Amino acid sequence: MMFPLYAGEVFGYEAGLVVGVLVGIAFGFVLERSGFGQAPVLAAQFYASDNRVLKVMFTAIVTALLGMTVLAGVGLLDLSALQVPDSVLIAQVVGGLLLGVGFIVSGYCPGTSVVAAASGNIDGWITILGVSVGGLVFGVFYPYVDGLYDMGQLGVLRFPDLLGIPQAILAAGVTAMAIGAFLFAEWGERVLGAKRGEEPPVSEPARRNRVFVGFGVATALGLATLALPASAPASATAAWSPIPALDLARALVESPESVSLVDARDPSACAAARIPGAACLPAGDDGAALLAGLPPTRTLVLYGAGDLATLPDGAARFGGEIRVLAGGFPAFQAAVLAKPDAPGENATPAALRDYALRTALFNHFTGAKVQVQAPVPAARPVERAAKKGGGC
Amino acid sequence: MNAPRPFWNPYVGGVVLGLVLLGSFLVMGNGLGASGATTRVGIGIAHTIAPEAVEGNAYFAPYVGPGKNVLDDWLVFEVLGVFLGGAIGAYSAGRMRRGVTMGPRMTSVGKRLAFAFVGGVLMGIAARFGRGCTSGQALTGGSLLSVGSWVFMMMVFAGGYLFAPLVRRQWR
Secondary structure (H helix, E strand, O other), X not given: OOEOOOOOOOOOHHHHHHHHHHHHHHHHHHHHHOXXXXXXXXXXXXXXXXXXXXXXXXXXXXXXXXXXXXXXXXXXXXXXXXXXXXXXXXXXXXXXXXXXXXXXXXXXXXXXXXXXXXXXXXXXXXXXHHHHXXXXXXXXXXXXXXXXXXXXXXXXXXXXXXXXXXXXXXXXXXXXXXXXXXXXXXXXXXXXXXXXXXXXXXXXXXXHHHHHHHHHXXXXXXXXXXXXXXOOOOOOOOOEEEEOHHHHHHHHHHOHHHEEEEEOOOHHHHHHOOOXXXXXXXXXXXXXXXHHHOOOOOEEEEEOOOOOOOOOOOHHHOXXXXXXXXXXXXXXXXXXXXXXXXXXXXXXXXXXXXXXXHHHHHHHHHOOOOOOOOOOOOOHHHHHHHOOOOOO | OOOOOOOOOHHHHHHHHHHHHHHHHHHHOOOOOOHHHHHHHXXXXXXXXXXXXXXXXXXXXXXXXXXXXXXXXXXXXHHHHHHHHHHHHHHHOOOOXXXXXXXXXXXXXXXXXXXXXXXXXXXXXXXXXXXXXXXXXXXXXXXXXXXXXXXXXHHHHHHHHHHHHHHHHHHO
């Protein structure tokens, strides 16, 4: 595995910020050149006269998706080390509808409003102002809508895990769907243009077809990687060993990319409170498919409301090492999420070391700042993943 | 004055945008975003005006906790880049111009700006519920095949198409 570089600790946080500015410059430049700094261009999408937003967005999604699928297929990219936004279905239905309304009212989305402002458009600046005011409005009313905010919480959930279908096959499906949508959109532009007596947007079939051919080649490459030998054969019966709460906490801090943490309690209990970074196990076949589809290169750590009597369905089809948190969620709460008692004056060096470790872990997982002279392990990815509010 | 350069072919623009997104994943392990940074700037400004109120708010508290700078975040730097990149793109294409973009039948600048503000507020709220916007959820999560991102993306289009007839006069 070579990518992503950041998870491999090739560079630090500050260098990452410089990369962020560079990535942003490229992002902003492409958005501007695609016409997204001008509200009427974006709004045209919703009157079906020019589906530029759909074309640019879906082409970008397919391009990145196929790139990741091929690189992961040949073992250069660890998909499980990528930050995936949480799925919170009901909240996202509400948020999506509301964002769509805001989009057609303002003429921008939050990202394109920045490009518009940079191009000198006052309406872009005003939209930015509105978005930041909207964030504050949300915060003020958060105590009244926090139930809705967490409604449909599923944690990180990707279609390959949900459906138990390999990424390359899904990527091929998405690509076919996108090409179908593009052809339909262009047909609609021509028909509506004729009906309204407007000139449809310039179509450049040669360029479009070259992009489609590229998609076809990348899709085929992705599917071809499925024929590569699988890394580890799944054992018929899953063997597992217990892991103490402190060892798990340490592993989560020091090498979060080596662990897949799954909460096997009742999904509602998991939605209410879980170990930071854990995914909730859906009930029934969905859960079994999720477990079976986890990358075997990582250790699967399961936990229940106490010691797990039996492993959940699907664990037997998981190809890698399985460990079960000793004592379950309460043990982790007691060991890590509760503030450790300061040792007495005559504490042994071993007790002091234990206290230092517990304090560091407590601070890390709760965000508290209990001061102690101890080497605090730094693990930026975990902190970022645990942050509230999403990546956008 | 020369006419501005035409926009890129949308499929070509999409491929380049996809490569930028892919590059972000390969280097940083995360994708692109926008609304999170705008929200953070808002929280930062509110925090300097009314520190107690912001720190006492259940949603804002994690952003402004002790020892934390609400602007010390990868997304803030990325969006700073978006602004710079947008300015470079507009300037080099001959599109850098102070003005207000609006539909052909919209005659009142004040009305257009009011729409821009109200739409922005709605999106600011929506992006909190959605855990991101068109960049962080739809584009980034979409390419990661995240279930919630696809639901969100479909709903953005649904919301836009459903509401578009009501504001038709603004754009058409």
